[in-house]
Amino acid sequence: MNDITPAVQANNLIKHFPSRTGTVEAVRGVDLTVRAGEVFGFLGPNGAGKSTTVRMLTTLLSITSGSASVAGLDVASEPDGVRRRIGVALQEAGLDPRQTGRELLVLQARLFGLSPQDASRRAQELLALVELGDAADRLIKGYSGGMERRLDLASALVHEPEVLFLDEPTTGLDPASRLTVWDEVRRINARGTTVFLTTQYLEEADVLCDRLAIIDDGLIVREGTPARLKAGLREREGLDREPTLDDVFLDATGRKRERVAGEVQEVSA
Amino acid sequence: MSQAWVLGQRALREARRSPDALLPTLFIPLFFLVVNTGQAAKIFPGSSTGFLHGQGYGAFQLPITLLLAASFGTAALFLVEDIEGGYFDKLRAAPVSRSAIVLGRLVAEAFKGVLIACLIIVLSLVFGIDIASGPLGFVLLVALTALWSVVYVGFMQIVALKTRSAAATNSAGLVFFPLLFLTPNLVPRDLLTKPMEIAATANPVTYVMEALRSLILQDLRWGKIALGFGVVGVLGVVMVLANVRTIENYD
Numbered sequence: 001m002n003d004i005t006p007a008v009q010a011n012n013l014i015k016h017f018p019s020r021t022g023t024v025e026a027v028r029g030v031d032l033t034v035r036a037g038e039v040f041g042f043l044g045p046n047g048a049g050k051s052t053t054v055r056m057l058t059t060l061l062s063i064t065s066g067s068a069s070v071a072g073l074d075v076a077s078e079p080d081g082v083r084r085r086i087g088v089a090l091q092e093a094g095l096d097p098r099q100t101g102r103e104l105l106v107l108q109a110r111l112f113g114l115s116p117q118d119a120s121r122r123a124q125e126l127l128a129l130v131e132l133g134d135a136a137d138r139l140i141k142g143y144s145g146g147m148e149r150r151l152d153l154a155s156a157l158v159h160e161p162e163v164l165f166l167d168e169p170t171t172g173l174d175p176a177s178r179l180t181v182w183d184e185v186r187r188i189n190a191r192g193t194t195v196f197l198t199t200q201y202l203e204e205a206d207v208l209c210d211r212l213a214i215i216d217d218g219l220i221v222r223e224g225t226p227a228r229l230k231a232g233l234r235e236r237e238g239l240d241r242e243p244t245l246d247d248v249f250l251d252a253t254g255r256k257r258e259r260v261a262g263e264v265q266e267v268s269a
Numbered sequence: 270m271s272q273a274w275v276l277g278q279r280a281l282r283e284a285r286r287s288p289d290a291l292l293p294t295l296f297i298p299l300f301f302l303v304v305n306t307g308q309a310a311k312i313f314p315g316s317s318t319g320f321l322h323g324q325g326y327g328a329f330q331l332p333i334t335l336l337l338a339a340s341f342g343t344a345a346l347f348l349v350e351d352i353e354g355g356y357f358d359k360l361r362a363a364p365v366s367r368s369a370i371v372l373g374r375l376v377a378e379a380f381k382g383v384l385i386a387c388l389i390i391v392l393s394l395v396f397g398i399d400i401a402s403g404p405l406g407f408v409l410l411v412a413l414t415a416l417w418s419v420v421y422v423g424f425m426q427i428v429a430l431k432t433r434s435a436a437a438t439n440s441a442g443l444v445f446f447p448l449l450f451l452t453p454n455l456v457p458r459d460l461l462t463k464p465m466e467i468a469a470t471a472n473p474v475t476y477v478m479e480a481l482r483s484l485i486l487q488d489l490r491w492g493k494i495a496l497g498f499g500v501v502g503v504l505g506v507v508m509v510l511a512n513v514r515t516i517e518n519y520d
Contacts, residue, residue, distance in 0.1 A: 058362050062520050080364050088362040092355030098283045110275045111363045139286075155359065 005072045007163045007194035008034035008057060012066040015052050026052040028218035029066065034211075036162075039185065039195040041209030043202065045253055049218040050198045051091060054167050057196070058088045071162045084112070087156030087164040087193075091171065093148040094155075097141035101132050101151050104140065105158060112159040119158075126154040130184065146177030153184055163194045170204060182208060202245040214252045222252040272365050276373025277380070283347055284381055290343045294385060298337035299392070305330050309455065320457045322486040328398045331390075332481035333454040335410070336474070338385050339418035340449060342442055344374045345425030349435045361519070371426060371512040378422040382415030398485070406484040409494060413484075416501045417477055421445065423508025430515045448474045476500045 015027040027049040034040040044050045055061035057068055059079040068075040071085035096104060102123050109119035127136045130150040135143065143151065149169060156164060166185065170178040178201075185208055189195050199205055205212050206226050214222040222229055229248045233239070237251075249255075284291065310326040321329055351357040360370050390400065390410060400407045428441035451468045452475045458466055469475045480497020483490040 060358055060361055083362060083364040086362070088359070090355055090358055090362075092358075094355035094357075094359035096279070096283070096351070096356045097354070098286045099279065103279075103282070107275060107279055108359075108363065111272060111360070111365050113364075 005036065006033045006069075007036045007038075008032060008040070008068070008070050008196055010053070010057065010066065010068040013053065013056060013063060013068055014065045015049075015056055015061065016064045025218055027056070030215065030218070030220055032213060032220065032223075034163075034194060034196055036194050037189075037192060038210040039189050039197060039208050041205035041212030042196065042198040042215065043200070043205055043212055043249060044198075044215035045255070046200075048215045048253075050215055051167055053215065054090075054165055054196070054198055058086060058165050059083055060088075084159070085162045087159070087161035089149075089152045089156045089164075089166050089169055091167045093145075093152040095140050095143075095148055095152060098139065100137050100139055101127065101143070101147075102136040104151065105155055108155045109158040114158075122158055126157060129157075129187075130154045131180075144177075146173055146180065149173060149177065149181055150184065153181065153188075157188065161193060163196060164188060166195060166197045168198055168200060170199065170201065178204070202249055206245045214249060216253040222248065272369035273372040273376055276360075276365075276369060277376035280344060280347070280374045280377030281380055284343070284377065287343075287347075290346075291381075291385075294338055294341045294343070295388065298334040298389065301337060302327065302330050302334040302393075305333075305455070313456075320460075320486075322401065324399060324401070324486060325397065327393065327396065328485050329482065330454075331393055331398060331485050332478045333449065333452070334393075335386055335389060335414045335481060336417060336449055336478060338389055339382050339414050340421045340442075340445070342378075342422040342425035342438075344378050344381075344422045345429040345438050346435055348374060348426055348429045349433065349438055352429070352433045353435075367516045367519075368513040371430075371516050372509070374426065375419050375423060375509065375512070379415045379419050382418030383411055385418070386411040386414035400485055401487055402484045402489045406489060410481060410484045413477065413481055413497055413501060416498075416505055420501055420504045420508050423505070423512055427508070427511050427515050430512070430519060448472055451475075452478050454478065473500045473504065 010030050010032040013027055013030040017024040017026055030049070030053055042050055042053070052061065056063050057070055057075060059075055059082055063076055070082045073081040073085065075082055099107070105123035105126055106119045109122045110116065114122060127133045130153060132147060132151060132154070135147060140148065140151065153169065169185070170181050173181065182204070185195055185197070197205075197208065209226065211223070211225050212229070213220050224232070226245055230243050230245065233243045233248050233251055306325070306327040313321060313326045313329070315321045315323060315325045348357070390407065394400070400410065402409070424445060425438055425442060429438045432438060451465075451472045453461055453469050458469055458475065461469060476496045477500055480493050483493040
């Protein structure tokens with residue numbers, strides 16, 4: 001993949017699921033371009049189509065219509081080539097609790113074609129990178145949520161992917177663990193890996209992402225840099241203050257903050 | 270195949286670290302062996318019962334014990350855990366051939382089948398059961414049991430992949446279970462009532478059981494042995510192909 005080839009490109013990407021009452025249109029025509037080397041944020045409310053889009057881009061879900069390429073390869077026709085070039089850490093930290101952290105990383109490296117010796121060496125490097133060296137030989141079922149996330153991240157990096165997909169990597173983490181994951185994302189990106197990040201935390205997107213897109217009801221409703229999106233909202237609404245990314249998100253998705261200031265409910269025992 | 274072997278090793282580690290899942294696999298079949306033999310041994314004394322070929326009734330019961338032990342399919346439940354926990358998607362997002370993901374578990378199940386069969390047969394030798402077909406018969410007995418375990422877990426894995434539910438996978442095992450008992454498991458086929466004989470004759474498990482039984486009670490009867498291996502071979506191929514097809518269409 002050269003610098004001109006987009007890291008991720010989606011053209012009118014559509015996913016329908018059959019249901020008892022007909023068809024659910026989870027993704028209704030997503031167009032996206034993610035440049036090589038950037039951290040791209042993909043935001044949206046629950047059920048907007050974020051994870052479905054990520055699962056199509058990572059070859060885990062078939063595409064109903066439209067097309068997508070990752071690292072210059074077509075997702076539908078060259079899925080194995082795409083898998084060799086991407087790292088994936090999904091919403092659920094996909095770990096096997098009956099293995100140790102080291103065993104999991106060695107296995108993952110072996111599946112990417114490394115020899116047993118190289119796999120062991122790579123596992124050791126990654127354990128040091130995510131600061132899990134002390135817990136490397138403990139069973140994963142004894143890891144904390146933050147440790148699991150870091151290990152999941154490490155397992156997505158065994159083959160030094162060109163594009164890293166992180167689906168809500170900090171959901172459920174305490175603030176300290178969240179900051180650790182942010183540092184990891186920055187470090188990975190600084191090494192040249194494109195990061196495609198979905199999140200529900202707007203502060204996270206604001207801090208980490210070069211550009212972002214907001215998806216709602218299966219369609220992209222905003223796309224741009226955080227600064228440009230905020231400036232756009234201020235100009236459009238004539239605001240006299242700098243809007244936050246929360247404001248952009250609420251405006252884009254048509255949602256409102258519920259304020260009931262001044263209303264006090266009396267509660268009697 | 271190397272990917273299947275790497276994943277098979279992982280499945281074996283998983284089994285070794287879950288001995289609680291293995292214990293019922295041994296306990297329940299051995300319980301049936303003791304109970305069935307205790308109840309019927311007096312009715313069928315070894316000295317005067319032709320179909321026992323001079324052995325005790327325990328030897329006649331050993332095949333159903335082996336088949337029961339090889340029919341628990343815990344590997345399929347581990348697969349559901351992988352699906353629910355997200356590890357299955359991790360594997361699918363890696364450049365691993367789809368078939369290696371299911372074959373890895375089947376390879377591991379064959380190894381577990383060998384271990385379980387050896388344990389039960391050695392235990393039965395201690396209690397005076399002979400393997401009349403000798404060392405080669407012992408090897409064939411173990412191999413046939415292990416291959417049966419692959420067939421059974423292959424079926425369970427299809428259910429696991431289709432339903433992605435531990436409860437449904439467990440229930441599917443119960444659907445398969447009656448086939449183990451619609452067999453000549455208490456007496457030879459020619460002593461069954463007519464309806465049971467017809468059911469047993471139509472049931473492929475009968476031929477696996479009769480092959481196992483011939484290896485325990487008689488010298489090498491190649492006709493019966495070939496039939497048993499043939500049934501397991503055909504079912505095994507069907508299950509492996511169905512597994513590969515199911516995972517390739519997994520969405």
